[in-house]
Amino acid sequence: MNMNIMNVDYSTKIPNNVNLSEDRQVLKALEGWHPGYIDWWNDMGPDGFQQSLVYLRTAYSVDPRGWAKFDYVKMPDYRWGILLAPQEENRKIPFGEHFGEPAWQEVPGEYRAMLRRLIVIQGDTEPASVEQQRHLGKTAPSLYDLRNLFQVNVEEGRHLWAMVYLLQKYFGRDGREEADELLRRRSGDADSPRMLGAFNEATPDWLSFFMFTYFTDRDGKMQLHSLAQSGFDPLSRTCRFMLTEEAHHMFVGETGITRVVQRTCEAMKDAGITNPNDTAKVRALGVIDLPTIQKKLNLHYSLSLDLFGSEVSTNAANAFNSGIKGRYHETQIQDDHRLSSDTYPVLKFIDGEIKRVDEPALTALNMRLRDDYTQDCVKGLLRWNKVISTAGYDFKLTLPNVAFHRAIGEFKDVHATPDGILIDDATWAKRKGEWVPSTADGDFIASLMTPITEPGQFAPWISAPKVGIDNKPGDFEYVKIET
Ligand SMILES: [Fe+2]
Ligand SMILES: [Fe+2]
16 A cells, blocks of 8 residues: 555545545445435434535645645535554554554454444544534624534534444444444434433533533543543544644634623723622623633533543543553553552542542542543633633632532542532522523523624624634634625
8 A cells, every 4th residue: 555644535534544445345345435424414413504605714735834725615525534643663552451552553353342332432522512503603702603603513523434434344244333323323313312311401502612612622621531541443543533623623712702701891891890700780781790700710620521421430541451441641641551550649539528549540530530630621721710810809719619510420429519518409409500501591591692793893792813723813703604
């Protein structure tokens, strides 16, 4: 094979850098899956705008120095491709029982079921988020934001392709069945929901969208990093390239929230409001008050923590031992990469208190990844708080305690305040609205969500971005709306 792995073959129906044209069987399977995917996109992808020209990036290479090309595309014509990062020569399995052995190019039989399950779970989140966001186009605060939403959506679609390729190529008949199931489940559906909780929640407004891309896509980043370490090389290479795209999704979240906070602070200053907790006064200005932003943050962060699973988990230990799923930045960690006798501190609920106890590091891998995630989340909070303090306001956005609003793991059966104080059911029921968005909060935010479709214009509750996408000027027409 002398095809340049960096460049993508666009001559086939399914763009790829895996030499699909010589892999007839897989090509056939994928071409068979393609119409169902397009049906899914038409039914469950962005509501409206399918005939609009959207200024989107498409990957044409997997070279990190320059991999994307921007152009106007109608979303159904987007070239969803299969792109794997280049194969590393002589790559070794970087952790677990098989540490140091050559990475697998085929599925190791004994780990087949585990591997398939992990790929399916990852794959399920990708279309789920598109489904959750499908109504947002109608209320976009600008063409710039509308374009960013659609970029995220088409790339999540491509991530589904990425997982489906692995299923079709490496798992035969049951891989094909799983690939079909991925198109059948629906976010929030009572009978056939998506596999993970946060992916069945609604994304009712644009603040939710920004919180989702900041907090929930970041869970995806952590999972992809762990899978990028996998001893199963095709999975590792697939995830490594997905991470390149994923970075933009989190950029959309982080800058989106920054712009909302920025606008709120400006409006408060202009109106001479000194107390950011005076929500009635702030809302009267047509911007989202900081306490409500905090509530949204509480909700999305706690839902995202649930995605890491139970703090102590033998599944996680097995996936690590077998060389299937590693740790965040595994190869940069200085230890034996086997964890046979190490411990890791885990937060647990013991005798009515939140306590830190040492657990075997192997079973505590979910907790460790969640801690890495929390550290990664903090960066955004520092930026947002800087905007607030620079504007002269004494208000800090914070991450709620791990025991707050949890449905999975150690704290699922208790209630706690965002500060981590345990409270009884009655207190929770009475005070919940102070900590997560109430119906009234949702209604208020919804009332602000009027679409802005004039190039260079922004809804009054959000600031303009500092720079355009692909360095375009402020009044660039990112979406040529055609209905
Ligand atoms: Fe994704
Ligand atoms: Fe994403």
